[in-house]
Amino acid sequence: MPLDKRFIGRSYGPFTYELGLEKMREFSLILGGSTPRAGTPGAPPAHLSPLLYDEAAAKAGPYGDVIASPSFAVVFAIQPFSAAIADPELGVDMVKLVHGEQELEFLDVMKPGDVLTTTGSITALYDKAGLDFLVVTTESKNPQGQTVVRGVWSAVIRQ
Amino acid sequence: MPSRTFQVGDTFTHVRVCDRYRPAYYAGASGDFNPIHIDPEVGRLAGFNGIILQGLCTLGWAVEAVSLFVGDPGRIRRVRVRFSRPVLPEDTVTFKGRVTALASDRLTAEVSATNQRGEPVLKGAVVEAAIG
Numbered sequence: 001m002p003l004d005k006r007f008i009g010r011s012y013g014p015f016t017y018e019l020g021l022e023k024m025r026e027f028s029l030i031l032g033g034s035t036p037r038a039g040t041p042g043a044p045p046a047h048l049s050p051l052l053y054d055e056a057a058a059k060a061g062p063y064g065d066v067i068a069s070p071s072f073a074v075v076f077a078i079q080p081f082s083a084a085i086a087d088p089e090l091g092v093d094m095v096k097l098v099h100g101e102q103e104l105e106f107l108d109v110m111k112p113g114d115v116l117t118t119t120g121s122i123t124a125l126y127d128k129a130g131l132d133f134l135v136v137t138t139e140s141k142n143p144q145g146q147t148v149v150r151g152v153w154s155a156v157i158r159q
Numbered sequence: 160m161p162s163r164t165f166q167v168g169d170t171f172t173h174v175r176v177c178d179r180y181r182p183a184y185y186a187g188a189s190g191d192f193n194p195i196h197i198d199p200e201v202g203r204l205a206g207f208n209g210i211i212l213q214g215l216c217t218l219g220w221a222v223e224a225v226s227l228f229v230g231d232p233g234r235i236r237r238v239r240v241r242f243s244r245p246v247l248p249e250d251t252v253t254f255k256g257r258v259t260a261l262a263s264d265r266l267t268a269e270v271s272a273t274n275q276r277g278e279p280v281l282k283g284a285v286v287e288a289a290i291g
Contacts, residue, residue, distance in 0.1 A: 030188035031219045033175065041188070047223075049232050063233055070226075070235040071219035075189055094193075095205060099214045103239040 002127040002159060003134065007090050012083040012136075013119035017076035021055075021112035024068040028052035031069055068110040073140065073149040077104075080120025081136040081153040090122075092134065092157055100133070101154035108148045116140040116148055123152075132157040163230070165258055165266055165290060173224035173254040177212050177246050185216045211245035217252065217280060221270045224254040225286040229266065236265070237287040244280045251275045256286070266290045 026041040032052075034042030044050075050057035051067055058066040085092045110116070120138035127133070133156055140149040182196040191213045194201040199209035218240050226232040246252055252272050260267040266288045272281040 027188045030184045031216065031223070033178075033181075036184055036187070047227060049226065052232060062231070067233050069219060069232060070222050070238070071215060074191075074215045074218075078191075095201075099242055101239070101241045102215065102218055103237070104218075105237045106235055109233040 003090060003092070003125055003132045003157070005125050007087075008122050008125050010084070010087075010090075011119060011121035012080035012087075013138075014117045015076070015079040015119075016115060016117045017079075019068060019072075019076075019110055019112055019114045019116070021066060023075070024066065024072055024110070024112060025053045027072045027075065028069045031071065063109050063111065065111045070106050071104070072110065073104055073106070073151070076116060077118050077138050077140045077149050077151045078153070079118055080138050081151075081155075084120075084122055084134065084136050085155065090134075092132075092155070096158040097155050098157075099154075100156040101152070103152040105150040106148070107146070107150070108142075110148065114148075115143055117143075118149075120151075120153075127159065130159050132159060165229075165261060167258050167261055169228075169258040171224065171228040171256045171268075173220070173227060173256075175220045175223075175252050175254070177216075177248055177250045177252065179248045181216070182210050182212050182248065185213050189213065189215065191215065207245060208247065211247060212250075214240075214242040214245070217242070217246050217272060220252065221254055221272060221281060221284050222286060224256055224270060225268055225288055228256060228268070229288045229290065234288045234290065235286065236289050238285070240284040241282040242280070243282040244274070244278055246274065246280050250280075252280060259285075261290075264289055264291045 124135035138151040
């Protein structure tokens with residue numbers, strides 16, 4: 001049964017997240033291919049930018065501090081999307097869902113201690129050829145109200 | 160860092176291997192513990208041979224390809240991808256980028272991503288970076 005289109009416009013959040021150095025660094029190292037073991041996310045892969053993990057190098061660099069990998073934004077900005085998928089009223093069947101498309105826009109770099117508040121809403125809901133398409137659009141803002149990350153999250157659900 | 164110039168048509172390549180435990184490691188780092196990424200039985204129920212890598216990890220690798228090309232991950236401004244096929248453990252993914260547009264302060268690159276069988280795992284991937 002197609003998802004009910006009256007849920008277009010339903011919003012989720014705000015969700016607030018404080019970026020921490022160790023989590024940012026862990027994400028960058030693991031995405032970069034490091035092998036973690038108990039107590040450490042592993043050694044930095046040779047190709048990885050020191051701006052992502054080395055405090056001394058990053059403090060001397062263009063941003064004055066370690067920055068997050070751009071796609072670290074998914075760690076917190078996904079919340080409205082996962083809330084929509086888990087929304088019992090919407091009734092998405094997780095087993096039939098795949099992540100179809102993703103768009104992220106970065107208006108600023110992310111640093112340790114940044115506090116970002118994400119809100120999102122269902123901006124599209126349609127069915128085509130036995131598939132449901134669910135699109136959630138998110139904005140993550142700093143305490144000054146400036147948008148740092150915009151996201152468009154698209155799921156495809158077999159009916 | 161010396162300033163460098165870019166031209167439309169410039170190309171770059173980046174290769175990443177999805178080692179056997181990468182989906183579990185990425186689950187820990189990202190929080191994406193969807194069972195399809197950590198439980199082979201759930202992967203099979205969903206119609207795959209076992210677990211599949213998080214699509215957002217593949218997106219992160221496409222961003223990494225462009226970050227390395229422009230020389231600074233802080234310059235990435237936008238990424239858009241369509242996930243066309245899952246990446247499986249032991250897959251090797253080759254990212255091939257090509258600069259398609261240049262403005263005074265912005266570079267746009269199209270990025271293809273294919274597995275070792277030549278099958279695309281991303282479609283229509285576009286990454287934009289600040290330059291200058």
